[in-house]
Amino acid sequence: MAPFATIHTVTFIVHAPSTRIFAAANLNNLELVVSPVQIGTTNQFPAYLAKFPLGKIPALETPSGFLLTEGSAIAKYIAESGPRKVQLMGRTTEDRALVQQWISFADSELSLKHTEILAPIVGTKKYDAAFVREKEKEFVRVLRRLEGHLRQEGRVWLVRDDEVNMADLSVAAALLYPLKVFMDAEYRRDYPGIVGWFEKLMGVEGVGKEFGAAVRFCERRPELDGSEGFDFARLAGG
Numbered sequence: 068m069a070p071f072a073t074i075h076t077v078t079f080i081v082h083a084p085s086t087r088i089f090a091a092a093n094l095n096n097l098e099l100v101v102s103p104v105q106i107g108t109t110n111q112f113p114a115y116l117a118k119f120p121l122g123k124i125p126a127l128e129t130p131s132g133f134l135l136t137e138g139s140a141i142a143k144y145i146a147e148s149g150p151r152k153v154q155l156m157g158r159t160t161e162d163r164a165l166v167q168q169w170i171s172f173a174d175s176e177l178s179l180k181h182t183e184i185l186a187p188i189v190g191t192k193k194y195d196a197a198f199v200r201e202k203e204k205e206f207v208r209v210l211r212r213l214e215g216h217l218r219q220e221g222r223v224w225l226v227r228d229d230e231v232n233m234a235d236l237s238v239a240a241a242l243l244y245p246l247k248v249f250m251d252a253e254y255r256r257d258y259p260g261i262v263g264w265f266e267k268l269m270g271v272e273g274v275g276k277e278f279g280a281a282v283r284f285c286e287r288r289p290e291l292d293g294s295e296g297f298d299f300a301r302l303a304g305g
Contacts, residue, residue, distance in 0.1 A: 069130055072127050072129045072145075073099070073100045073101075073102050073127070073128045074088060074101055074102065074125050074127055075102045075104050075119070076126075079303075080302035081243070081303060083240050083243040084138040085124075086240045086277045086278050087236035087239070090236050091233065093277065094154075094155065094273050095150060096149060118134050119134065125141055138240075139170055139174055139237070142236070143170075154230050155232050156233060157232065165225075165226045165234065166226055166233050169226065169235075170234065173238045177238065177242060180209060181206055181241070181245045183198070183202040184202055184203055184206060185248060185249070187292055188289055188291060189293070196292070206245075213238065214257070214260045215260075216260075218260040231271055239265055242261070242265060244302065246265065246285065247283065247301060249285055249288050250284070250285050250288075251285045251287060251288040252284075265282075279304030280304075
């Protein structure tokens with residue numbers, strides 16, 4: 068049987084925006100083929116841009132010629148294309164709305180804010196101390212919102228307590244790099260609910276391996292100005 072789709076993405080690191088896509092595919096028993104992309108090179112080739120004009124990754128291509136970009140859209144497409152669609156996207160109207168709420172939270176709150184903290188560390192953006200401090204305050208505020216939700220009595224997963232869905236996969240994907248790069252033990256001490264939930268999710272069959280589990284959390288918080296340099300091997304599996 069032919070693979071369900073090809074995912075164009077980087078392979079030299081665990082690409083956080085792609086993790087939820089591959090995890091959803093595993094849960095839905097869908098085979099995905101990975102087409103390695105070299106950022107700044109192969110994603111700028113005319114053949115790639117003819118399919119994906121902005122050169123974005125991840126990008127999806129099906130045997131029928133269907134093309135799709137944007138991580139959330141691809142993850143939704145994968146989630147809705149297999150036997151566990153109802154579990155992954157929500158069993159009731161309320162559940163589906165909550166799944167979308169947490170996906171938006173992951174994309175527009177967690178990812179948007181932590182990207183501004185990570186960028187100077189990895190050397191993709193000039194460091195502005197005041198700007199980064201403000202973004203980290205915003206990031207902490209968002210973490211506290213998530214921690215409060217997960218610390219509710221009896222809470223197991225983000226939406227339903229009996230099963231994982233795209234809310235969990237999306238929020239975990241948005242937290243992967245912060246947990247690996249700048250959320251050291253002291254930082255994580257304030258968020259036992261988040262850490263416990265994340266570690267539990269990594270133990271779900273078909274999920275953890277796509278996040279590079281066992282995920283090695285940050286041991287020492289780096290200088291946020293990027294003065295130490297950055298080893299991208301820290302974003303590899305483990």
